[in-house]
Amino acid sequence: MLSSVAERVYWAARYLERVESTARLVSIYDKLMFDLARSVNLSWYNLIIINDLETQFDSRFSNKDERNVVKFLLGDEANPTSMLTSLNAIRENVRTTRDVLPEDTWELTNELCLFVKENYQQGISRSKRHEFLEDVVKGCQQIQGMLYSTMPHDYTRCFWRIGRQLERSDMTTRNLEAGVAAIVALSDEEMAINSHQIIWGNVLRSLGALQSYRRATKAAVQGEEVVCYLLENPEFPKSIAHCLDTLINTSLKLPHSKKMVTELKTIQSKVLADIDCQTLGAPLLSNLNELQLMLGNIHFIISEAWFPENI
């Protein structure tokens, strides 16, 4: 497989995962805002913080309101990871790898791109947002589903999976971080317990994990348990443990994967052994941050092993 093609497939998968998670994140956020008591001071701007986009956002907008945040996340071309820029990137990457991806990939990607281009305004106003975002999520799932059932289990698929799982694990750490940060920020008031439940419920929901969490833990939605589940549960597709597992198994199918596997195993032992999920506070936040950085570093190992500038 061509190195340049591997790189493009990897990015297409990352961006597609990003589009879906952005859509989910935005679509659950207004529900979260409705549910929380007015006295709880949670702002839309948190979505910008979760995604590390403060600099880009602040240079565009001074008003940190809902409209600007949503606009920035969905349709702003100045945001390097907005839904629209991500989709354009997917389109360009798929367009340049049409020879290795299943034929329908191009057509479905193109359709989704056109749909978002023509309709993202609907996502900005609240009344039609839910419907629009639901369609985007469906569009992403349609592509993933088509690939799942038609893509040969070859190198191309390995790079698709690596891109997807890496982006997924990154997103899961960000969601966890957001949850913990929100809890830490809550003042000690009587609404706090109730707010805890709402916040963690939404973290689960934004990862599509609520149902499986309940079945697996047979417990109420409760912070420590949620963090534990999303970090360590081996079965849930978006848990860090599962993502790492898939990344390792997939890398083993590729040539020159030794360094990658070693590094992933280091993260694995670190996540499973070192992080203390039982106390939701500053130490956990810094652990999550470190995990995020280690995952970020995986990209460079991938690039070094397989991408063209290094061959």
Next chain:
Amino acid sequence: MALAWKQYEPGQFYDEIISSPGNARKPAQKLLTYLKSLNDEEVASIKMAAESTIKEMGVSFTVYTDEGNIDRAWPFDIIPRVISKKQWDKTAAGLSQRLQALNMFIDDLYHDQKIIKDGIIPEFVLKQSKNYRKECEGISPAFGVWAHICGTDLVRDSDGEFYVLEDNLRVPSGVSYMLENRSIMKRVMPEIFEQVEIAPVGEYTAKLFDTLSALSPRRIKKPVIVVLTPGIFNSAYFEHAFLAQQMGAELVEGSDLVVQDDDCVYMKTISGLEKVDVIYRRIDDLFLDPEVFNKDSVLGVPGLMRAWRAGNVSLANAPGAGVADDKVVYAFVPDVIKYYLDQDPLISNVETYLCYDDKQRDYVLANLDKLVVKPANESGGYGMLVGPHSTKKERETFKDLIKANPRNYIAQPTLALSTAPALIGKNNTPEPRHLDLRPFILQSKDSYVTTGGLTRVAMKKGSLVVNSSQGGGSKDTWIVDTEAEAK
């Protein structure tokens, strides 16, 4: 629609579909009956379906403008152009014959130049050719074939006969649109495919694959074939990707390839370097190898010519093949066919005046308002004068150009290009529009001609310019076996 068809008036031109008002030519009879049976809403909905199919399939071409590169949807007219199988078989034989002779000609030019020594072609033709590559002299590509993929432009004159307008032997494009046009038609007019015996076109990519495989220097079961593209900004990028995908070949850019000290070409893969056997290159000669040609080219691969000369990789088309699609050379093709094959050409050239010849030049200069003047080495319809549509000032400019460099110009009579109905305007009224046809011819171990080709339409009323970059559109091309239908 029935009424609109009665009012359709092809005028003095040969119309491919309509023989007299309201009546179709034999191969198109079932098509016309079908079209007449559609009401206005149905026609509009088919047209819309075609447009959205094109958008969804992402069939596009790139236009270069001052504002940047724009990806435009492929312009398509839903009324197909129909040719009888009997006529096509004859034409296809002529195209094979032509390419065979042209390849013998190119091979001769890069070796003994017998055709010049024997006085069939004047030496200056070769000397002035911009596409003659000294670097290719003495090289013998497999099967003596230099142009493996040829796109020949045909036109139909008022007598209904096909004539060759030009041969494209460098990097001809358009074949993917021919294939996509057919898929669009199958989606939007499925009913008609049940009724009419339309020859399929889909085997082209398999034939292309065979043509390229046969060129492999390594005698291995599965030679490594790549399609070399200049990249996403090239107007034909869509096609490069399409062909690679259809052949299961790798689509590469120059930066994906390296030539090592062993003079072999390798591509960069995730497992390391992998040897390449055949390159279907869609990059012009001069950008292929910065070691030999354009030093600043970043599109090509340093050392590629070295590897090719050493016989370690095959290039299709071979560098230097373009020498035979010079428009002055064109005028000599009938002689070329006679010289190498000792046969009469099965398809005629359009009558051509060579401006280097005093008598012919005098005629051209005196009749500029009736002629089409073309420079020898331009393509895409640029740099030419269409006499009847020209201003006096333009004609004066060309007079000077021709006098200054007579060897660089040829002139041809303005052809009464055939027409076919195209749906025009909001009401989708069928109106005659001029067309040409670009079939594709393959040659290596075996030879092959596409069933039909890419029909291009000048969508502007009266216009003869069919290039997509200049407002042209396209149609599906049907080769219909009326004899099989009668059975």
